[in-house]
Amino acid sequence: MKKIDLSKHAAQKLLKQRPPWLYRNELPDTLYTEPGEVAALVHQGEYLATAFVNPHSTIAARVLGWRDEPVDRDFFARRIERAIAKREGIESNALRLVHSEADGLPGLVADRYGDNLVLSFTTAGMDRFKEEIVEIFVDLLSPKGIWEKGDKIRLKEGLEATHRTLYGDVDETFIIEEGTKRFQTDLKASQKTGFFLDQRRNRRIVGRYGRKRTLDLFANAGGFGIYAEAESTKFVEISELACTQIETNCRLNGLKNYEIVKADVFRFLEKETERYDLIVVDPPAFAKSKKARSGALKGWKYLIVRSLALLEEGGHMALFSCSHAVGLEDLLDLARSSAVIDGCRLEVVETMKQDVDHPWMLDVPNSLYLTGALLRKSVW
Numbered sequence: 001m002k003k004i005d006l007s008k009h010a011a012q013k014l015l016k017q018r019p020p021w022l023y024r025n026e027l028p029d030t031l032y033t034e035p036g037e038v039a040a041l042v043h044q045g046e047y048l049a050t051a052f053v054n055p056h057s058t059i060a061a062r063v064l065g066w067r068d069e070p071v072d073r074d075f076f077a078r079r080i081e082r083a084i085a086k087r088e089g090i091e092s093n094a095l096r097l098v099h100s101e102a103d104g105l106p107g108l109v110a111d112r113y114g115d116n117l118v119l120s121f122t123t124a125g126m127d128r129f130k131e132e133i134v135e136i137f138v139d140l141l142s143p144k145g146i147w148e149k150g151d152k153i154r155l156k157e158g159l160e161a162t163h164r165t166l167y168g169d170v171d172e173t174f175i176i177e178e179g180t181k182r183f184q185t186d187l188k189a190s191q192k193t194g195f196f197l198d199q200r201r202n203r204r205i206v207g208r209y210g211r212k213r214t215l216d217l218f219a220n221a222g223g224f225g226i227y228a229e230a231e232s233t234k235f236v237e238i239s240e241l242a243c244t245q246i247e248t249n250c251r252l253n254g255l256k257n258y259e260i261v262k263a264d265v266f267r268f269l270e271k272e273t274e275r276y277d278l279i280v281v282d283p284p285a286f287a288k289s290k291k292a293r294s295g296a297l298k299g300w301k302y303l304i305v306r307s308l309a310l311l312e313e314g315g316h317m318a319l320f321s322c323s324h325a326v327g328l329e330d331l332l333d334l335a336r337s338s339a340v341i342d343g344c345r346l347e348v349v350e351t352m353k354q355d356v357d358h359p360w361m362l363d364v365p366n367s368l369y370l371t372g373a374l375l376r377k378s379v380w
């Protein structure tokens, strides 16, 4: 295994903080590795950690472990087995089995949809082990088919975007079963790897507060609105495919009184005048980085102020941010100042995060990426 001699500063950071990665400027200027090569990070000859190293990426070293051991098929098989075992008991036929660094597998995401697997390889290092990883999943789970969802994020590591079958036959459509609810998804074309699996638990929590009229903003496949089982439901979503899925899912779940508005939520809120008992605001990640934060917060403020104006007294509003750059405290601050504008009071009924198959590890800073608050409106 290649050795990379770190500066004293980088070595101390590794020893004291055990970070999941090091940036390019923390590695030696002269770094002769193939993109994604497995290397030992050392200081003055002493072993510190094993990592995928990619000189072309801003995150140039991704830690695989803190023990000097071979990184081979067995290594990945052990980690994948452990990740799968940890998920036992999740009540759905669709779940995340591997969540990258949070499962000690930087750059590997694996989602299970019944007999189908959807895999993403987002680091050059993990991409080099694709064949072995596919074999491991075939051995462990005997899937019918494995689909690779390789989005543009791969470009950051010098990889190409790619979407293709890696093994067997992948179902075009799949019915997710979550408790009594059913959602049809298109495994090859839907957003994420097919469905917003990370919102599973939150759909159940928020659904309890649906009563007469629910407004599901940024609805995607309609999960929140369908769980709420309100007397009437309005879904607002910009994607054509997602709107078709909402229609299918409403029918699958016997929802009767609903309207699907294909629109930009910001434009929709300019004109909407109806009032609601439950409003769900679950936008895409406006701020993927801290730099984009201030623009994102302005967008958020508009969404909350407008939604509050449409919310009945005693009604509930669920706010979600799926970006680590805008966290729970930000959502609560925005809600607090928006309540002043609306002249109402807000009670925090629930705080939420991504479901447990998307682990939040304290040593992986951005692994808490989805946060939410369920707020109840009252008046003075």
Ligand SMILES: C[S@@+](CC[C@H](N)C(=O)[O-])C[C@H]1O[C@@H](n2cnc3c(N)ncnc32)[C@H](O)[C@@H]1O
Residues within 6 Å of the ligand: 191, 195, 196, 199, 218, 219, 220, 221, 222, 223, 224, 236, 237, 238, 239, 242, 263, 264, 265, 266, 282, 283, 284, 285, 322
């Ligand atoms: C985080 S997802 C919502 C997930 C959904 N609530 C669920 O639990 O399945 C955000 C959704 O907002 C949609 N979207 C993005 N920008 C939008 C906009 N300006 N107006 C309406 N929908 C938008 C995306 O197509 C995507 O389906």
